[in-house]
Amino acid sequence: MTPRIAVLLNTLGLYAILVILIEAFFFQLTWHELPCPLCLLQRVAFTALAVGPILTLRYGPKPSHYGVTIIAALAGAGIAVRQILLHIAPGDSGFGSPILGYHFYTWAFIFFVVAIAACAAALLFNRQFSEQDRAPSLGLFEVAAVWLVIGATLLNAASALLECGFDFCPSNPVGYELLRSTEPP
Amino acid sequence: MFFASLFILFAVTMFFAWVGPPRVAFMLFALAIVLTGVLYLHHASSTLPLSF
Numbered sequence: 001m002t003p004r005i006a007v008l009l010n011t012l013g014l015y016a017i018l019v020i021l022i023e024a025f026f027f028q029l030t031w032h033e034l035p036c037p038l039c040l041l042q043r044v045a046f047t048a049l050a051v052g053p054i055l056t057l058r059y060g061p062k063p064s065h066y067g068v069t070i071i072a073a074l075a076g077a078g079i080a081v082r083q084i085l086l087h088i089a090p091g092d093s094g095f096g097s098p099i100l101g102y103h104f105y106t107w108a109f110i111f112f113v114v115a116i117a118a119c120a121a122a123l124l125f126n127r128q129f130s131e132q133d134r135a136p137s138l139g140l141f142e143v144a145a146v147w148l149v150i151g152a153t154l155l156n157a158a159s160a161l162l163e164c165g166f167d168f169c170p171s172n173p174v175g176y177e178l179l180r181s182t183e184p185p
Numbered sequence: 186m187f188f189a190s191l192f193i194l195f196a197v198t199m200f201f202a203w204v205g206p207p208r209v210a211f212m213l214f215a216l217a218i219v220l221t222g223v224l225y226l227h228h229a230s231s232t233l234p235l236s237f
Contacts, residue, residue, distance in 0.1 A: 024192045032192040044221055047195045054202040065194050067207055076223055082229050150199050157192035166186045168227065 001125035007136045009122065010053035013115075014145040017050050020111065021152040024104065025159070033096045033162055034173040038083040042108045045076025047153045049115055054146050061128040061137050066119040073115040080109035093162040187224055191217065 001009075026042060027033060035043065052069030056062070081104040087094045094103045121130075122128075136142075163169065165177030194217045202210035 001204055010220055035222075041225055041228070043223065044188070044191050044195065047192060047199075048214070048218065048221070051202050051210065053223070054199050055207060055210060058205065058206060059205055062189075062191075064211075068211070071218060075218060079225055082225075113224075143221070146203055150196050150203075151194050153196040153199065155215060157189045157196065160192060164186060169188060171201035171228075
């Protein structure tokens with residue numbers, strides 16, 4: 001795998017993260033299902049996944065960049081597993097509506113494991129690390145991916161602030177705390 | 186507020202990953218991951234009602 005292909009794959013990874021963050025927002029807004037604290041933590045882990053690919057786009061592929069992604073994916077998978085285990089109980093249908101048969105946290109676990117496997121596979125190809133001192137030449141496709149993911153992360157920050165207000169998030173949120181406090185009694 | 190702060194911290198980490206220097210991005214990433222762990226422990230302290 002050449003550095004150019006590694007940069008392309010990392011860019012596609014950024015777009016995949018962007019699609020996941022937008023999809024989560026889509027279900028939050030259209031199905032009116034507010035994310036629980038563990039759901040928000042999984043979104044945080046998805047944004048953490050983007051740091052490694054951005055470093056690769058800026059400085060070229062390096063093993064440490066894949067290491068950053070693996071750490072983020074391990075954190076996300078751990079959080080998702082916790083939520084999966086929470087709902088293995090008689091009569092518990094899970095939190096939120098299922099998407100294609102699985103709940104969001106189950107899909108999140110699958111995506112985090114896929115990210116770990118993809119990084120492990122990418123680390124097998126040493127040729128991408130051969131041109132260490134040359135920053136990759138980037139086009140609009142790559143630059144847009146970086147700024148769109150940063151924008152989606154800031155959008156999540158605004159949404160989390162609206163939902164949780166200035167305190168810890170409730171375990172089972174039913175409304176936007178910050179909007180509720182402005183309503184007349 | 187804590188989640189919003191965490192999202193902003195990761196956005197800042199991405200920004201430094203993009204504009205450099207990379208060492209700052211790595212340090213911010215480490216800080217953000219630790220804070221994610223702390224927030225996770227706050228929200229995941231209840232016993233799991235496991236029933237296989």
